[in-house]
Amino acid sequence: MAATPLFRRIDVAPAYQKVADAIEREIINGRIKPGEPIGTEQQLVAQFGVNRSTVREGIRVLEEGGLIRRDSSRRLQACLPRYNKLATRLSRALILHEVTFRELFETSMTLEVASVEGAVERATDENIAELAGNLERSAAVVGNPAELAELDAEFHVLMAKASQNRVLQLAREPAAQLFFPTTEMIVGGVPEGGARLIEAHRHILDAIKQRDKEAGVLWTRRHLQDWRRGFEKIASLDRSVEHTYMEHAYAARQ
Amino acid sequence: MAATPLFRRIDVAPAYQKVADAIEREIINGRIKPGEPIGTEQQLVAQFGVNRSTVREGIRVLEEGGLIRRDSSRRLQACLPRYNKLATRLSRALILHEVTFRELFETSMTLEVASVEGAVERATDENIAELAGNLERSAAVVGNPAELAELDAEFHVLMAKASQNRVLQLAREPAAQLFFPTTEMIVGGVPEGGARLIEAHRHILDAIKQRDKEAGVLWTRRHLQDWRRGFEKIASLDRSVEHTYMEHAYAARQ
DNA sequence: AATCTAGCTTTGTCGGACAAACCGATAAGA
DNA sequence: TCTTATCGGTTTGTCCGACAAAGCTAGATT
Structure with missing residues (x-):
């Protein structure tokens, strides 16, 4: 100075x-x-x-x-910046930094648990209706990994929305954008993968309805651990989110 | 379709x-x-x-x-996108969305706890040395709220770095950018505020050194609760991060 | 009254221009 | 020989003027 x-x-x-x-x-x-x-x-x-x-x-x-x-x-x-667009920038950055799936998983675990806790505390009837709608649509496509993966991503977005915490909503989005595209591979690759996913969603939604935080956290944890087990059958958690993998995620954006 | x-x-x-x-x-x-x-x-x-x-x-x-x-x-x-720059965009968005300090606090609590857990597990000697250096400098300016607030922000950045989780590092940054600028007001407004802050940092660092996760989480919680109590003396948690307040945060960026 | 048409405005793109800053190499001086 | 000064050639930042396409406006037409 x-x-x-x-x-x-x-x-x-x-x-x-x-x-x-x-x-x-x-x-x-x-x-x-x-x-x-x-x-x-x-x-x-x-x-x-x-x-x-x-x-x-x-x-x-x-x-x-x-x-x-x-x-x-x-x-x-x-205009108000769209979370989606901002999160895309962040996801892009994470890819370039070659973060590993372990980092993604760990952070998502934290944020999704926080998300469900908030949802259990503060979800409105409308939030619950949206989640229920999602669950219904999911049940209808249990055999279709691609569509189920998309609905899974939406379920978690709705859960974050139900937490009424916009900071959390924004914070979880980048990791989720990278994390969930793998869901398709995993649901498709694990026997009964789709059924387990929907079961977990159902229990989470029940917990939110009952305002039962413990159950909500428990099933969210299980849900993510399921993902992890599925992923580890395919690749190591320490693999970095790859450039080639990104091309997928990118094709989907508007 | x-x-x-x-x-x-x-x-x-x-x-x-x-x-x-x-x-x-x-x-x-x-x-x-x-x-x-x-x-x-x-x-x-x-x-x-x-x-x-x-x-x-x-x-x-x-x-x-x-x-x-x-x-x-x-x-x-x-070039690799800088976390700092990205986080600034996000902070800007959060302000425009008029998020409340409650949302910031809740999310930061989650992320800082995750951060300390990671640091306890994986901090390297170098990380610990950096944190110790920060603590030493903090002790030297205990009576100066402005400088102490800046060092507090740095401490938490270093903690996130010590967690070796880059996704977490990025996820916590936007909330922190909005959250920590208030530290100055709070440290200045609470008697012994500076001393309590440094004590908390010291315990957190000790916990990281000892690989004692419980202690680390406990003191991180206390540290943030201290912030909360201090803030509530000044204003309601439900107040939104205001436009005027932002002008401060903005002047500081390069 | 509803529709059509002919301007007017605004954006997206193009071409060319020039000063300032920078780079590289050569020339001049110690 | 090593440093300094000079001088073109590049590259960027800014400016000017121009034009086609698409939207908007308001008057003309049915």
């Missing part, structure tokens, strides 16, 4: 970055609310006094960050 | 998005490794056959996503 700095640190960020920062500030501190228009590119050009190309680069930054989007008619508006 | 779709879904993404996607694919599946150059804008223009403005918009997207950056001489290269 220099004593009494003589000069202020000079700011040499490129113009497009300053444009993005300026708009971001307005959104973050609430002067522009989600859903409200940002203005046309022409207006931004006039306000910032920079070229349209520069404005557009700034817009791309904000768009990728999820802070703004184009509505049906391509006009710019502020 | 339509039976035998006659036409393939046509792709109408703008060109800059396609450019970004194309480069992203190469990085994700490992054909371009972190640290390797992407090529100059001119080369990309030639390869993709689009205008430089278009290429630049694509680059902005990838840059914001953390997949590429400019090295010292501004040349483009692939």
Whole structure:
């Protein structure tokens, strides 16, 4: 720490970055609310006094960050960042860091248990109805690993939603996005895999209905341990989430 | 699901998005490794056959996503997304969603406990040395809430690092970024707040050294409960993380 | 009144241009 | 010989102007 700095640190960020920062500030501190228009590119050009190309680069930054989007008619508006999109970025990062399935499993175990605890405490009737709907649809496709895996992922998303904790919802999503795509392989590869999965879901839902935290935690643990056993028949937990595997997960995104 | 779709879904993404996607694919599946150059804008223009403005918009997207950056001489290269940067995006999103401190607290409790459990199991000598160093520096500034708060945040980052679980490291970061900036107010507002914080850190570090999981969890819980009690003297847990509050957190980022 | 049509606006893309910063290599000086 | 200065050639950041396609608006038509 220099004593009494003589000069202020000079700011040499490129113009497009300053444009993005300026708009971001307005959104973050609430002067522009989600859903409200940002203005046309022409207006931004006039306000910032920079070229349209520069404005557009700034817009791309904000768009990728999820802070703004184009509505049906391509006009710019502020918006709430979608968990899904953010989580995709994170999943991507985890893949590049070559994390192992053990890390994913351990973290998911923690977060899913927290999730079910929250759901047991705070699930609304509507949450329970959604979970019940999911369970019903799952039972109908017990023999179809692909569809069952998708419904399994949805079940866990609904459970996190039922916990009424949005921080938890966001925190669990990246791991889940990487974790659940393997479900298909596992359900398909284990005899009675589909049936066991649905049984676990049923017990979890019952526990949430009964507000029975212990049962909820117990069956969530079992459910994930089942996944683990299935996975270990295929590969080591210490294998890293691979690049090639990612191509799957990516094809599914919109 | 339509039976035998006659036409393939046509792709109408703008060109800059396609450019970004194309480069992203190469990085994700490992054909371009972190640290390797992407090529100059001119080369990309030639390869993709689009205008430089278009290429630049694509680059902005990838840059914001953390997949590429400019090295010292501004040349483009692939890179591993920094947890810090990603977490900042997430924190931003949580603020816009107006999550409450209760949600933050609950999730942080879960993640910090998981973190200490991992650290007790797997901390290396180096991890322990880092934590000890942090503790020593903390003891030296026990009367200075601002510096102590910063060191507290660092302590928890080091703990997560010691857990050797990168997924956990990433998952806890967003909540922590919002959670810990309040530490300063709380430490400053509670008598003996600084001393209690350091005592908790000391016990946690001891537990990690002794590989005593119970003690580690116990003191981590206490540590966070202390924060909670301090916070509730100032405000309700059900208050949302506010826009104005964010301006603080933002000023600190680089 | 509902529909159609003809502008006007806005976005996405293109081409070219130029200053500033950076790189590499050569020339000049100790 | 080693350091310093100079000078082109690249590359990025920014600017200007232009145009086609798609949406919106409002007047014209049935």
